[in-house]
Amino acid sequence: MKKLIGEVAAVVPDALAGMAAAHPSLRIDTEHRVVLRAAKKEPGRVALVSGGGSGHEPLHGGYVGFGMLDAAVAGEVFTSPTPEPILAATTAADAGGGVLHIVKNYTGDVMNFEMAAELAEASGTRVASVLVHDDVAVEDSTYTAGRRGVGLTVLVEKIAGAAAEEGRPLDEVVRIAEKVSASGRSMGMALTSGTVPAAGRPTFEIGDDEMEIGIGIHGEPGRHRVPLAPAREIARMLVDPVLADRDFRSGPVIAMLNGMGGSPLLELYLMYGEVAALLDRAGVVVARTLVGDYITSLDMAGCSLTLLAADDELLSLWDAPVETPALRWGR
C-alpha cells in the first residue's frame, strides 16, 4: 500500500488536523471528528448537517461553510459515524431554526442519523431529514436497501444550503432538499479499485482489460464488468441508464462529471466532452456544469455522472453565493 499517511488508525483525525490548519474558516471538534463553521450562522437560521464514512473527500467536510453545510461528521473510512458524534454535530450546528440532516442512503448512515435525530429532538432541537438515493445502477447493494446515495448529495447540500442561508424556515428547506433529491439521478464506473488504509490492499480485484459499470462509492459491485472501452462508449454506459430512468428533456439540467479520486482532470474533461455530446443529441439542455473530484472513493480511477432537473427555483439557489473549501463562488 502506497499512501501519504502515518498511523493507519489515525488517518481520519490526522486529515482533519490538516483541514483545520488549512482553513481558518473551519473549526474541528476533534473529539467527535466533526467539521464546523468557525463562525456560526445567524440566529434563527436552519442549520444543515451531513456526514458519513470518510474516503469520499471533499465530501462532506469540504462543503462546510457559507451557503452550504454547517457541520459534517467524519466516520472512519467507509464506515458510518455513530449516533453520538452526529448528535454532537446537530447540537453544535443548531442556531435556533432547526436542523436538516442530509443522509446518503446506506443502512448504517440511515440508522445512526435517525437515532441521533431522536436524541436531538428529545433534548429540544427540531430535526428534519432528507434521504439521497440517486444511483440508478442497482436497486439494493452491499451497503444499502434501496438505491445508493452518491453524487446528487453534493447538489442537495449546495441547493438546500442556499435556501437555509436565505433564512427560509425548516419546512421550506426540507421541501427544496426533497425536490432536489427527487429530481436527480447518477451512474458511476471504475477502472481500478481504491485501497482502504486499514485493509492495505485494493477493495476488489479487476483485470487490466476490465472495468466495472455501475460501481458504488465504496467499491461495491455495480451492474456488470465489461472489457475496457473508449471514453465515448463509457459515456454511453453512464448517460443511457440515467436517461432511461428519468426524462431530463423537459427543462434545463445541472450536470456533474465527477472524478472518483484517481483519474486526472485531463481525462475527466475528456469524458465530459463525450457526455455533453450525447446529452445534446438526446435533447437534454445543460445549464450548469461541474467537472472534477467532488465525491470520491479514495484513489479509485473512474468517474460518475449526475444529472439534476433544475427549474428556475433550483437554478437560482444553485447560483447563490457559496464559500466552502471545495465549492466557492459569488463571494
Place this chain on the structure above:
Amino acid sequence: MKKLIGEVAAVVPDALAGMAAAHPSLRIDTEHRVVLRAAKKEPGRVALVSGGGSGHEPLHGGYVGFGMLDAAVAGEVFTSPTPEPILAATTAADAGGGVLHIVKNYTGDVMNFEMAAELAEASGTRVASVLVHDDVAVEDSTYTAGRRGVGLTVLVEKIAGAAAEEGRPLDEVVRIAEKVSASGRSMGMALTSGTVPAAGRPTFEIGDDEMEIGIGIHGEPGRHRVPLAPAREIARMLVDPVLADRDFRSGPVIAMLNGMGGSPLLELYLMYGEVAALLDRAGVVVARTLVGDYITSLDMAGCSLTLLAADDELLSLWDAPVETPALRWGR
C-alpha cells in the same frame, strides 16, 4: 493502460472539447489548442499568456479567466507547444497593453516562447517574459538547464493576473511577476509514476516499497529514491530542503500543498497537517493556504510543497477576486 480516453493521438483536443462544453466563460481555439477567455479583457490592459505540455491540469487552461490568465497554450502531453500556437495565443490575448509570457523553465518551453515573443514583437505586439524556476530538488534535469518551474507557476499566474486586472502597466506587472518568481520555492515527491497515454505504460519503474524524493512534474528523476516512509517523514523531506534554500521566517508565506493527480484529498490534507506542524516549529507563519490538485503529473500519486514569501503587496494581490475554472473567489 487504464484511462478514460478515446484515440490516443486526440487526447489533448478531446479534453479541450470537454473544457469548452463545461465552461461557457472560455473560448477554445481548436486549431492552435489555445484556451482563451470568452470575453476579452478591457482595452489597454496587460494580457497574460502561459502554456506548456499537457498533463498538468488544471494548469494552465484551468487558470484562464478574470484575474488570472488571458490565454493558455496546450502542447501534447509533456511536450512543449511550438511557437506558432504561442504566437496565436499572444496575438489573440493582446488587448493593447502588451503581453506577459509566464514560462516554466523547461528547455523546449523557453525556446518556443522566446521565438513566439520575437515573432509577436515583429508584428507590433509588446511582449515581456517571466521565467519560473522554483524547484529546489535539482540544479539541472532531463528537461531543463537550471531549476525546473513547478508549483510556483500557479502563484505567479494568480498574483500577476491580479496586477494586470487592476490595470497596472506592463513593466509593473513584470516587476510583480519577477518578485513572486524570486520569492518562492518548491519540492515534490512521488509514490507512483504517471502514465503518458502515447507511451501506454508508466514513465518510470518504482518498487512497491520505494518513493522518489525531488521528482519533476514529468516523472523525471529527483534527488534520491528512498524506502516508503510515514507522512511525517515525507513532510520533513519536503520542508527541510525548501527552508534550507531560502529563509521564510522574515514574514508571512502562502503555502500550497499540491497533489500530483493520483493522491486522494484525504491524504493531501493529512500531509498538509504534517507540513503545517513543521513550518510552525520552524517559525514560519502561513498566511494563506491551498491544498489540492493544482499542478499535476497525470495520474502520479504524490505531492509537492510550494512556499512563497508574501509581503502586503503580494498578499493583497493574492486576495483579489479571481474567477477561473480551478481557482475562484471574491466574485
